[in-house]
Amino acid sequence: MKTKRMLLATAVLVLLAGLPGLVKADLVTLTLPSSVSVAQGGSITVIGTLSNGGAPDFNISAWSIVLSNAGLTFDDSAFFLSPLVLGSGATYGPTGFFDVFADISLAPGTYSGTFTVFDDVRQLNVAQTFAINVTPSAVPEPVSILLLGSGISGLLISRRRRKQRNAP
Numbered sequence: 001m002k003t004k005r006m007l008l009a010t011a012v013l014v015l016l017a018g019l020p021g022l023v024k025a026d027l028v029t030l031t032l033p034s035s036v037s038v039a040q041g042g043s044i045t046v047i048g049t050l051s052n053g054g055a056p057d058f059n060i061s062a063w064s065i066v067l068s069n070a071g072l073t074f075d076d077s078a079f080f081l082s083p084l085v086l087g088s089g090a091t092y093g094p095t096g097f098f099d100v101f102a103d104i105s106l107a108p109g110t111y112s113g114t115f116t117v118f119d120d121v122r123q124l125n126v127a128q129t130f131a132i133n134v135t136p137s138a139v140p141e142p143v144s145i146l147l148l149g150s151g152i153s154g155l156l157i158s159r160r161r162r163k164q165r166n167a168p
Contacts (some may be wrong), residue, residue, distance in 0.1 A: 027053030028086075028126050030117060032097070035131035039138065041104035045078075046130070049093035050086060050117060058086040061120035066099060067113045069107030072132060074113075075099045103135045109134055 031049040038044040052058040060082055065074045076098040083092055097115065111134065116127040 001104075027051075028058050028119075028124065029053065030115070030126040030128045031093075032115060032128040032130050035110075035133055036100065037133040037135060038100060038102045040106055040108065040133050041103055041137050043101045044097050045096040045099050046096050048097040048115070048128070049081070049091060049095075050126075051091040052086040052088060055088040056122070057088060058118045058124070059121040060084055060086065060117060061119045064116050064118075066116075067100070067111065067132070068111045069106065072111055072113070072134075073101045073103070075101070080088075085168040100132060104137065106134055108136050 029049075029051045031051070033048075036044045036046055050058075050060075063076070063079060065076055067074060078096045079098055081095075082097075083090075086092060100113065111132045112129060113132055114127055114129045116125050117126045144147060
């Protein structure tokens with residue numbers, strides 16, 4: 001009987017010790033892909049979800065995007081369509097949040113970006129960091145261009161021969 005009481009008392013103490021952490025846990029989550037890939041000179045739309053799993057409302061006051069290289073730029077106009085207030089239990093997305101552009105001169109490699117959404121009313125922000133994998137742009141091989149040129153030349157020669165045969 002003493003063992004049961006001791007186990008019950010221990011369970012209650014553990015629950016009471018962990019309860020403040022659960023109460024303070026913020027239920028607003030921002031979800032983005034962990035990484036995106038874009039070719040040099042290309043762009044990619046970053047799709048995300050913003051969820052408010054609890055009360056009170058999450059007021060979208062502002063947002064910021066920080067990219068690790070000046071050769072990476074962004075267009076966040078799609079996020080202007082987001083709701084100004086995300087009510088309790090509401091979710092926005094999955095939808096395109098912003099576009100990332102890689103300059104043609106940017107060296108292939110892995111870069112990072114951080115997207116942060118601010119709620120100035122609650123003095124709260126949620127952020128998500130993601131990797132941007134820049135790949136080399138596709139450059140046609142000289143052999144491919146040679147094959148394309150020879151095919152077009154063949155079509156032109158056959159067309160000329162047909163015209164000569166049909167000429168009176």
